[in-house]
Amino acid sequence: MTQETVDEAVRLRRENAMMRQQLVAAGKRNETLTKTLRGAREELTRIKEEVAALSEPPNTFGTVLSAPRGSGEARTVEVLASGRRMRLAAAPEVESSALVPGAEVRLSEGLVVIDAASGRGVGDVAPVRELLPDGERVLVGGPNDEELVYRLTDALRTRGVRVGDAVLVDRRTQFAFEVVDKPEVQTLLLEEIPSISYADIGGLAAQIGQIKDAVEMPFEHPELFTEHGLKPPKGILLYGPPGCGKTLIAKAVAHSLSSRRKDPHAKSYFINVKGPELLDKYVGETERQLRIIFARAREKATAGSPVVVFFDEMESLFRTRGTGKSSDVETTIVPQLLAEIDGVEKLENVIVIGASNREDLIDPAILRPGRLDVKIRIERPDPEGAKDIFSKYVTEALPYREELRDLGIPGLIERIVERMFARTPENEFVRVTYADGTREVLHYADFASGAMVSNIVDRAKKHAIKDLLATGVRGLGWEHFDRAVAEEFAEHEDLPNTSNPDEWARISGRKGARIVELETVQHD
16 A cells, blocks of 8 residues: 555545534534524414414403303303393303303303303302292392392302301392301301210209100100190200209200110201300391291201200390390390290200299290290209219229228218318308398308319319429329318309399309398308
């Protein structure tokens, strides 16, 4: 091979290498140019879309008034838009399921339904006063005591509406869209069954027996009452000193009715009416809420469920008419309750229970037979009753010190009750003089109640915990219970003011001669 051939080969290799480098560089330039062109095309597309959007004519929104008619290109729907009621064509891509009465839709410039829109979620709130027979309309209350008829949307009709519900309405389209929860109304009604049973109540065996005869027997054996021509009682009044278990008994009634249902799938309802919260400064508002409560009871009872309507602190709502010092609201509230209780006569599963420690303030028309037929006095516990109450709180599950474990639960309860009911000078509370001249010393035990028993046990537990933290000694000891009884007697927070002698006789549960003088016993 000559030198010239070698030089030519070297030259060719160099030219090939340079050409390869040029091709690689050209490829990179082409790739960069392609990316630039692609980005420019995307930017042009975006600008065109923005220009098209900015130049697009405005859309109108409307409300569907009736289901669509026809199909395909011939499909039409009735729409209310800008105050005009029109029948418009619907674009094929809009699903018929979105064109239900009450739905919001978007309209093109040519007034064609082109899309479904989300609801506004705002409007006026109005109470439902009546459900119209067709099931598609409701009568609601308007301003200035007007009554207006609105249509229900499909969603609201499926959900269900009842009298007393607050619904969101659109005055422009005359549609009710949704139920609005109003806390001030919901707090008045507790439609659930309490977990308290008769076994949780101590010292009231006789009263519980009366309750069972008055309430449970008619519910369990309605055929026997029908056979004997006997109507079940409409209502029961539980009265007596405070803290003695009136509210507990009412809750236990609802629990017992629920547990005795023959149909395991059936429900019972306990409607707890909080009396003071029912009062409203606006004229007619309290009466309206009473109507709602009984409408709710009728609704549940018609479905075959027993309903207990419980009025706690009944005297706060239904005082004797003419005794008010300012607005005399009882002159309209009491007649409203009387009308509702008489309305309960047609129902089979509703019982009204009232609780009060001032039964003397309740209007006599409410207490007459035929309304609150049964009156049951809840007495203060005697020593045996107090033992029964203590047995609900002093249980084997609590930690005790060695001396109390040796004494046993019955022995401990016996000792606590003896400490409470001892007729000793340290337990003397007040000396009273009656109108006939006789005198008597009332002891702290004369004002005992179930609430006092519960509080004594709680105080003893608190002292045991404090001693455990301070000394490391675990468990309840006798000194804890003794100290708890002494502290409870010393405070006597539930007792009336000494300026009202007659209040002492009433609060202690005693009836008889009028008290004309009293003197509080002072202890060192």
